[in-house]
Amino acid sequence: MSDRIEIFEVGPRDGLQNERQILSTADKLALIEGLNASGLTKIEAGAFVRSDRVPQMADSESLHSRLKANGFRGDAYYLVPNMNGLERAVSVGVKQIAVFTAVSDSFNRKNIGMSVRESLSLIREMTESARREGIRVRGYVSTVFGCPFEGRITAHQALPVIEELLSLPVEQVSIGDTIGVASALGVEEVIKPLVSGGSVPGIAVHFHDTRGTALANALRAFQLGVRTFDSSIGGLGGCPFAPGASGNLATEDLVYFFKEMKVETGVDYQSLCETSLSLLGKMQGRIPSSRALQAYQANCEKNSVWDS
Amino acid sequence: MSDRIEIFEVGPRDGLQNERQILSTADKLALIEGLNASGLTKIEAGAFVRSDRVPQMADSESLHSRLKANGFRGDAYYLVPNMNGLERAVSVGVKQIAVFTAVSDSFNRKNIGMSVRESLSLIREMTESARREGIRVRGYVSTVFGCPFEGRITAHQALPVIEELLSLPVEQVSIGDTIGVASALGVEEVIKPLVSGGSVPGIAVHFHDTRGTALANALRAFQLGVRTFDSSIGGLGGCPFAPGASGNLATEDLVYFFKEMKVETGVDYQSLCETSLSLLGKMQGRIPSSRALQAYQANCEKNSVWDS
Numbered sequence: 001m002s003d004r005i006e007i008f009e010v011g012p013r014d015g016l017q018n019e020r021q022i023l024s025t026a027d028k029l030a031l032i033e034g035l036n037a038s039g040l041t042k043i044e045a046g047a048f049v050r051s052d053r054v055p056q057m058a059d060s061e062s063l064h065s066r067l068k069a070n071g072f073r074g075d076a077y078y079l080v081p082n083m084n085g086l087e088r089a090v091s092v093g094v095k096q097i098a099v100f101t102a103v104s105d106s107f108n109r110k111n112i113g114m115s116v117r118e119s120l121s122l123i124r125e126m127t128e129s130a131r132r133e134g135i136r137v138r139g140y141v142s143t144v145f146g147c148p149f150e151g152r153i154t155a156h157q158a159l160p161v162i163e164e165l166l167s168l169p170v171e172q173v174s175i176g177d178t179i180g181v182a183s184a185l186g187v188e189e190v191i192k193p194l195v196s197g198g199s200v201p202g203i204a205v206h207f208h209d210t211r212g213t214a215l216a217n218a219l220r221a222f223q224l225g226v227r228t229f230d231s232s233i234g235g236l237g238g239c240p241f242a243p244g245a246s247g248n249l250a251t252e253d254l255v256y257f258f259k260e261m262k263v264e265t266g267v268d269y270q271s272l273c274e275t276s277l278s279l280l281g282k283m284q285g286r287i288p289s290s291r292a293l294q295a296y297q298a299n300c301e302k303n304s305v306w307d308s
Numbered sequence: 309m310s311d312r313i314e315i316f317e318v319g320p321r322d323g324l325q326n327e328r329q330i331l332s333t334a335d336k337l338a339l340i341e342g343l344n345a346s347g348l349t350k351i352e353a354g355a356f357v358r359s360d361r362v363p364q365m366a367d368s369e370s371l372h373s374r375l376k377a378n379g380f381r382g383d384a385y386y387l388v389p390n391m392n393g394l395e396r397a398v399s400v401g402v403k404q405i406a407v408f409t410a411v412s413d414s415f416n417r418k419n420i421g422m423s424v425r426e427s428l429s430l431i432r433e434m435t436e437s438a439r440r441e442g443i444r445v446r447g448y449v450s451t452v453f454g455c456p457f458e459g460r461i462t463a464h465q466a467l468p469v470i471e472e473l474l475s476l477p478v479e480q481v482s483i484g485d486t487i488g489v490a491s492a493l494g495v496e497e498v499i500k501p502l503v504s505g506g507s508v509p510g511i512a513v514h515f516h517d518t519r520g521t522a523l524a525n526a527l528r529a530f531q532l533g534v535r536t537f538d539s540s541i542g543g544l545g546g547c548p549f550a551p552g553a554s555g556n557l558a559t560e561d562l563v564y565f566f567k568e569m570k571v572e573t574g575v576d577y578q579s580l581c582e583t584s585l586s587l588l589g590k591m592q593g594r595i596p597s598s599r600a601l602q603a604y605q606a607n608c609e610k611n612s613v614w615d616s
Binding site (some may be wrong): 068181183185209211212215218219220246250253257261290291 | 519568603
C-alpha cells in the first residue's frame with residue numbers, strides 16, 4: 001500500500017460556517033495561509049451561499065480576491081449550492097468548487113430545499129458549466145451512514161447516490177458521515193464495493209468524531225485503499241453540542257495519527273498545531289476538540305518525543 | 309474471526325485512583341454493582357496499596373467484604389504491589405489479583421521503587437503464593453509503547469518483558485499504553501509476534517485515549533486477534549491534563565464502538581451509560597471524557613437509533 005495520503009482541509013468553510021463567532025477576512029486569510037504553510041494544499045476556503053443565512057461566509061468574494069493578490073499557492077475550494085453561486089465563484093476567478101448532495105431526501109430538503117434526485121440534476125448542470133469555465137469540481141455526499149431525520153442509512157441506499165455523483169465530471173467524491181455514526185464495519189460496507197468498482201482514486205472520506213470513532217474509521221478506510229481524508233483544523237464545526245465535544249474530525253488528530261503510522265501527509269505537525277492554537281486564541285471560549293492538540297498544548301509526557 | 313470480545317473494566321481502581329475526589333465505599337459499591345448489572349463481569353475493584361500514598365484505595369478490605377456480603381456475581385480484581393498486599397487480599401478472601409511491571413526501568417522505579425528485573429522476580433514469587441491460595445493472577449505491563457521519562461519504547465524492548473510475564477502462572481497479560489502514544493503500527497509491531505508465538509488468548513490491551521487514537525488501536529488489535537480490552541467507565545483516570553481531556557479509554561466508547569461493529573461485548577450500552585451518568589453526578593465538576601457518552605447525554609441526532 002502507498003504510504004502517502006492527502007488531507008483535504010475543510011476548517012475555513014465547513015468548520016467556521018458552523019461556529020457562532022464570525023472571523024474577520026484578515027483572520028481567515030491568516031488561517032488559510034498558515035494551514036498552507038504547514039503543508040496543506042487543498043483547502044475549502046469559503047462558500048457562495050446566501051449571506052443572510054450564512055453570515056460566516058459572506059466575505060468569500062473578497063477573501064478569494066485577497067488570497068489571489070497575496071499569491072496563494074494552494075488550491076482554494078468554495079462551496080457552491082446552485083448556478084447563482086457558481087456565477088459568483090466565476091466572477092472572482094475561483095478555480096475549484098465543491099458541490100453537494102445527500103443520501104437522504106429529508107436531510108437534503110432541510111439543507112437545500114430539494115430532493116436528492118433534483119440536486120443530482122442540478123449538480124450535473126453545474127459540473128457541465130464548471131467544465132466550460134475550466135473549474136475543477138469536488139462532490140460531497142452527506143448522510144452516507146446515518147441521517148438526523150431518517151436514522152440509519154445502509155450501503156445499499158448510499159452507493160447509488162455516490163456512484164451517480166462519480167459518473168459526473170467531478171475530480172473526487174467525498175463520502176460524509178455527517179452526524180458521526182459510521183463504524184469500521186459500515187465504512188467497509190460502503191468502501192469495498194467502490195474499491196471493486198475501481199472508484200477509489202476518486203474517493204475521499206469525511207468523518208465526524210461525535211462518538212470518538214473517526215480515527216478508527218479512517219484506519220479502516222486507509223486499509224481498504226482510500227488515500228484522501230477530509231478534516232477540520234481544531235475540529236471546528238460539525239455541530240458539536242457541548243464544550244470539548246467533537247464534530248468534524250480535527251486535522252491535528254488526523255495528522256498525528258498518520259505521522260505515527262509512518263504515512264506521509266506532507267503536513268508539518270508542529271506548524272499545524274501552532275496554526276491551530278493561533279486560530280483558537282482568536283475564538284473566545286472555544287475549547288479545542290482535538291485530543292492530539294490538547295496533549296500538544298499541555299506539553300505533557302515529554303511532548304517533543306511524539307510531536308516533533 | 310470470533311465476533312465476541314471481553315471488556316475488563318478498570319474504572320473503580322485504575323480510574324478512581326487517579327481522580328482527586330475520593331468516593332465513599334457505598335458509592336463504589338453502587339458503581340461496581342451497576343457495572344456488573346450492565347454486563348461487565350471482570351472488574352478491577354480496588355488495590356491493596358499504602359493508604360497514606362493512595363487514599364482513594366484505603367477501603368479495599370471493607371469494599372471486598374461488602375461485595376461478598378451482597379453476593380456479588382462478577383470477578384472482582386485487586387491490584388497488589390507486593391507480598392504484604394497479597395496477604396491483605398488473602399485475609400479478606402479475594403480470589404483475583406492483578407500484579408504489574410513496566411518495560412522501562414525509570415517508570416518502574418518511580419512507580420514502585422524497583423527495576424523491571426526486580427519486579428519480575430517479585431511477581432514470580434507472588435504468582436506462586438497466589439497459586440497456593442487458589443487466587444487467579446492478571447499481569448500488567450506498563451509503558452509498552454512509550455515512557456514519560458524514556459520516550460519511545462520499541463517492540464524489541466517491550467516483547468521480552470511481556471513474554472517473561474506470560475511465562476509465569478498468570479491468566480492474562482494486559483499490554484499497557486500508559487501515556488497514550490501507541491499507534492496502529494506500534495500495536496501491530498507488538499501484537500504480531502505474540503500472535504505468531506500463540507500467546508494471544510492470554511493477551512489483553514489497555515489503551516489510553518490521550519491523543520484520540522485508542523479506538524483505532526483497539527481496531528488494529530482486534531483485527532490481529534486480541535479479544536480482551538481494558539477500559540475505564542467515564543474515561544476515569546489515566547492522568548488527563550485538562551477538563552474534557554482523556555486518559556483511560558472510556559468503557560462507553562469501547563462498548564459503542566464494538567456494538568456498531570456488530571461484535572458482542574455482553575454489555576448493555578444504555579445501562580452502561582446510565583451507570584456512568586450516575587457516577588459522574590457524584591463527582592463534582594468531572595466532565596465525561598467519553599465522546600460516546602457526551603453524544604448519549606446530549607441526546608443528539610435521535611440517539612435512540614444508535615444508542616439502543
